[in-house]
Amino acid sequence: MIRFGVIGCGHWGRNYLRVLSELGDACRVVEMCDASRSSVEVMRRKFPLVNATLSAADLLTHPGIDAVVIATPAGTHAELAVKALKAGKHVLVEKPLATRLEDAVRVSGEARDSGRVLLVGHTFRYNDAVRKLKEIVTDRSFGRPYYLAARRNHLGLIRPDVSAVWDLAPHDIEIFSWIVGSQPDSVSAVGASFLKEGRPDVAFATLHYSGGVVGNIQVSWIDSNKVREVVVIGDRKRVVFDDLNALEPVRVFDKGAEVSGDVNSFGEFKLQLRDGDIHSPRVEMREPLRVQCEHFIDCVAHGTAPLTGGAEGADVVAALEAIDGSMSRGGAPVDVQRWR
């Protein structure tokens, strides 16, 4: 049994408390912590058997805790994660791993040196519909992927500490990297800050991958039309993941455009448009956060590397920094730093 401490009992931390309490004998939450007294009081009433504290330092030095979940605001992740790892705890930290690449690399290095498990909460890697998307795109019948497009728009949740890019785009950057099988080489992005100077509320980022694949990510927390969508377009098919469609989260369009023959020779050049069926594969959906927590517990129990470890978390932070860099240069292409 893995004994957990949960730091941060806000909107998302509460989900961790619920999910971990539903995992039976695999784990037990020993202590929860939040810097806000009112959050602690709410959680004390919900989980009366879990010890509650206002001090993360107390929780981190608790000898009866094996693993720590960090679900606090982004700017606190790196420092809390390093402290937890130094205290010998395994760490499940929310995305983004850090708000600067050098901090993300430091946390990743600390996990490696301490031999503890570090999992970054890139929840979509544990989402059965995204796993189906990956399966479809990597199947030979999909053909050659041309480009990916993600839209993550909604009115709110507007965070006081980070931009819409750092809050929302980590999901799509990670999904894209997994599907393409590599990190973006460079990005160009534009964004705009309407609510608070210097902190974009909307952004449009184009990510360039080796082999010519292109990805586009649109994020906004000031758009009243809620969209949560990832589309992959290939020469033979188009596949859509719609996170708001519980009935048909994945739809495959057996349609595409491809060129055959020599493009330079008019006689041999052929453009083929395929217009086939549309179908929705069956997806057995489990709660992604539960799948993620079970994977973390499994990694701790067997000493194995998580699917979304420190390196993957730092890769996402490198892409986020490049997006910021490009936005501050008016959309000029910026290389994504190779830190590994």
Ligand SMILES: NC(=O)c1ccc[n+]([C@@H]2O[C@H](COP(=O)([O-])OP(=O)(O)OC[C@H]3O[C@@H](n4cnc5c(N)ncnc54)[C@H](O)[C@@H]3O)[C@@H](O)[C@H]2O)c1
């Ligand atoms: N993976 C996902 O799908 C997903 C979804 C939602 C949120 N998140 C991430 O989870 C994190 C938390 O988001 P949220 O929506 O719960 O935010 P929130 O503001 O609702 O909760 C954060 C909580 O942390 C507490 N806190 C702040 N600093 C602290 C400290 N040093 N020690 C202890 N408690 C502290 C605050 O009092 C607050 O209750 C964010 O990093 C966010 O990006 C991830």
